[in-house]
Amino acid sequence: MTNKAYIRSTGMYVPENVVTNHELPQELNTNDEWIRQRTGVQERRYAAPGVRTSDLAHKAVKNLLSKGDVAAEEIDCIIFATLSPDFFFPGAGVFLQEKLGWADRHIPCYDIRQQCSGFIYGLQMAQSFVESGMYRNVLLIGAEIHSNLLDFSQRGRAVTVLFGDGAAAVVVSPATDEKSQILSTAVHADGSGALNGIHMKLYDVGKRPCIDYDINDHEVNADFFPDMPASRNLFTNAVRRMTEVCQNSLKKLALTVDDVDWVVPHQANIRINKSMAEHLGIPGEKVLYNIHKYANTTAATIPLLLAEYTENETIRRGDLLLIPAFGSGFVWGTAVVRY
Known part of the structure; x- marks a missing residue:
């Protein structure tokens, strides 16, 4: 092998x-x-x-x-x-x-x-x-x-x-x-979305001083906190990009959505994941969630799902996992894993 x-x-x-x-x-x-x-x-x-x-x-x-x-x-x-x-x-x-x-x-x-x-x-x-x-x-x-x-x-x-x-x-x-292996990984980025999706400036290295923070002035301290522009840009991009990268990854492996045992998606928003699954044609019961318990833990959401659902034996050795993610930046990707 x-x-x-x-x-x-x-x-x-x-x-x-x-x-x-x-x-x-x-x-x-x-x-x-x-x-x-x-x-x-x-x-x-x-x-x-x-x-x-x-x-x-x-x-x-x-x-x-x-x-x-x-x-x-x-x-x-x-x-x-x-x-x-x-x-x-x-x-x-x-x-x-x-x-x-x-x-x-x-x-x-x-x-x-x-x-x-x-x-x-x-x-x-x-x-x-x-x-x-x-x-x-x-x-x-x-x-x-x-x-x-x-x-x-x-x-x-x-x-x-x-x-x-x-x-x-x-x-x-x-x-x-061959029963357990990472079959593929694919990652992408689109820098035009860097400040159009959720972001957190906290400091700007182009400023002197880099942090100008006044708790009593909402305009001055705005950069200290995460910001998410009020638009559907993030939602639309998340659904489209994750759907595309999942379809492309499965196609390269000569697999279809019917071969997938479980979708293990990033837990950003339940509506995003449901919409993605609908676009992919994957039954909702194959999509794993724990956002209701832990909310969005960003980089931790997918491994939390893997750990929790292997512990309760939902995910078993040999299962085919489709693991998509989308994040601010914009950055996105997917892995196809034979667990």
């Missing part, structure tokens, strides 16, 4: 603090019915004060290692996907490496920022690393802490209701048979 890669193991962690739609601050001027109808979100998890993204990732990796499918000493590369790193720099990967007690092993740490498509981009990297023989066991993490970055005034309502905190991890290793 030619050198192929597969997803060897999964792990996840979400904070204990559950925040329902009813518990969101009144200042958002919203309600449970409005949020459910437009997003599918019923609740989300918020990390405790002082907890950072690498802390969530650490617990997700510990959960993965506790399953015994892979030993810590086997891992020879770390890829960390997040838009909410612990600090501006260095990246979260080195903090995770140190917390795992692996610093003296000098394992390389890659930090990538492709927002909601971060896991797919990272999976393609991990697949390439393993299939080229550069590394044998790549630890890929998607983790986010959004709750400390959100605007809880009415101005931030459209964004704040969508997001939650969480982390999940997978290990990508050389495939031992």
